[in-house]
Amino acid sequence: MKKFAIAMLLAGSTLLMADGAAAYGSCAGCHGTKGEKVAMGKSAVIGGQDAAKTLEQLKGYQAGTLDTHGMGGLMKTKVASFDEAGLKELADYIATLK
DSSP: OHHHHHHHHHHHHHHHHHHHHHHHTTTHHHHOTTSOSOGGGTSOOOTTOOHHHHHHHHHHHHHTOOOGGGOHHHHHHHHTTOOHHHHHHHHHHHHHOO
Protein backbone atom coordinates (compact mmCIF):
# COMPACT_ATOMS: atom_id res chain seq x y z
CA MET A 1 0.00 0.00 0.00
CA LYS A 2 2.85 2.37 0.84
CA LYS A 3 4.44 1.82 -2.60
CA PHE A 4 1.08 2.50 -4.25
CA ALA A 5 0.68 5.80 -2.36
CA ILE A 6 4.18 6.90 -3.35
CA ALA A 7 3.52 5.95 -6.97
CA MET A 8 0.30 7.99 -6.96
CA LEU A 9 2.09 11.03 -5.54
CA LEU A 10 4.78 10.79 -8.19
CA ALA A 11 2.21 10.34 -10.94
CA GLY A 12 0.31 13.38 -9.71
CA SER A 13 3.40 15.57 -9.67
CA THR A 14 4.30 14.36 -13.17
CA LEU A 15 0.84 15.33 -14.40
CA LEU A 16 1.17 18.77 -12.85
CA MET A 17 4.56 19.18 -14.50
CA ALA A 18 3.02 18.17 -17.84
CA ASP A 19 0.28 20.79 -17.41
CA GLY A 20 2.86 23.44 -16.55
CA ALA A 21 4.97 22.45 -19.54
CA ALA A 22 1.94 22.62 -21.83
CA ALA A 23 1.01 26.04 -20.47
CA TYR A 24 4.59 27.25 -20.93
CA GLY A 25 4.36 26.51 -24.65
CA SER A 26 2.77 29.91 -25.25
CA CYS A 27 5.55 31.61 -23.26
CA ALA A 28 8.47 30.01 -25.09
CA GLY A 29 8.17 32.23 -28.15
CA CYS A 30 9.39 35.24 -26.17
CA HIS A 31 11.10 33.69 -23.14
CA GLY A 32 12.82 30.74 -24.90
CA THR A 33 12.25 27.02 -24.44
CA LYS A 34 14.22 27.03 -21.19
CA GLY A 35 13.28 30.54 -20.05
CA GLU A 36 16.76 31.63 -21.10
CA LYS A 37 15.87 34.65 -23.25
CA VAL A 38 15.44 38.27 -22.32
CA ALA A 39 11.91 38.50 -23.72
CA MET A 40 11.51 41.28 -26.26
CA GLY A 41 14.81 42.70 -25.02
CA LYS A 42 13.14 43.80 -21.78
CA SER A 43 12.47 41.02 -19.27
CA ALA A 44 14.73 39.23 -16.88
CA VAL A 45 15.64 35.63 -17.66
CA ILE A 46 12.88 33.62 -15.97
CA GLY A 47 14.20 30.06 -16.24
CA GLY A 48 14.94 28.71 -12.76
CA GLN A 49 13.38 31.72 -11.05
CA ASP A 50 11.84 31.04 -7.64
CA ALA A 51 8.30 29.69 -8.12
CA ALA A 52 6.83 31.95 -5.42
CA LYS A 53 8.29 35.04 -7.10
CA THR A 54 7.02 33.94 -10.51
CA LEU A 55 3.56 33.20 -9.12
CA GLU A 56 3.42 36.65 -7.51
CA GLN A 57 4.40 38.26 -10.82
CA LEU A 58 1.88 36.22 -12.83
CA LYS A 59 -0.88 37.19 -10.41
CA GLY A 60 0.14 40.84 -10.71
CA TYR A 61 0.01 40.69 -14.49
CA GLN A 62 -3.36 38.94 -14.35
CA ALA A 63 -4.79 41.57 -11.99
CA GLY A 64 -3.37 44.39 -14.10
CA THR A 65 -1.31 45.71 -11.19
CA LEU A 66 2.11 44.81 -12.62
CA ASP A 67 3.54 46.53 -15.68
CA THR A 68 7.22 45.62 -15.69
CA HIS A 69 9.01 47.30 -18.61
CA GLY A 70 5.65 48.29 -20.13
CA MET A 71 4.73 44.67 -20.79
CA GLY A 72 1.76 44.51 -18.40
CA GLY A 73 -0.89 44.65 -21.10
CA LEU A 74 0.70 41.89 -23.17
CA MET A 75 1.31 39.69 -20.15
CA LYS A 76 -2.22 40.26 -18.86
CA THR A 77 -3.65 38.81 -22.07
CA LYS A 78 -1.27 35.84 -21.82
CA VAL A 79 -2.37 34.86 -18.30
CA ALA A 80 -6.00 36.07 -18.32
CA SER A 81 -7.53 32.62 -18.75
CA PHE A 82 -5.49 30.88 -16.04
CA ASP A 83 -7.05 29.94 -12.72
CA GLU A 84 -5.05 29.89 -9.47
CA ALA A 85 -3.98 26.26 -9.94
CA GLY A 86 -2.90 26.91 -13.53
CA LEU A 87 -0.77 29.88 -12.52
CA LYS A 88 0.88 27.79 -9.80
CA GLU A 89 1.59 24.92 -12.20
CA LEU A 90 3.14 27.36 -14.66
CA ALA A 91 5.26 29.02 -11.96
CA ASP A 92 6.40 25.64 -10.64
CA TYR A 93 7.38 24.54 -14.15
CA ILE A 94 9.33 27.75 -14.83
CA ALA A 95 11.29 27.12 -11.61
CA THR A 96 12.52 23.80 -13.05
CA LEU A 97 13.92 25.34 -16.24
CA LYS A 98 17.68 25.67 -16.44
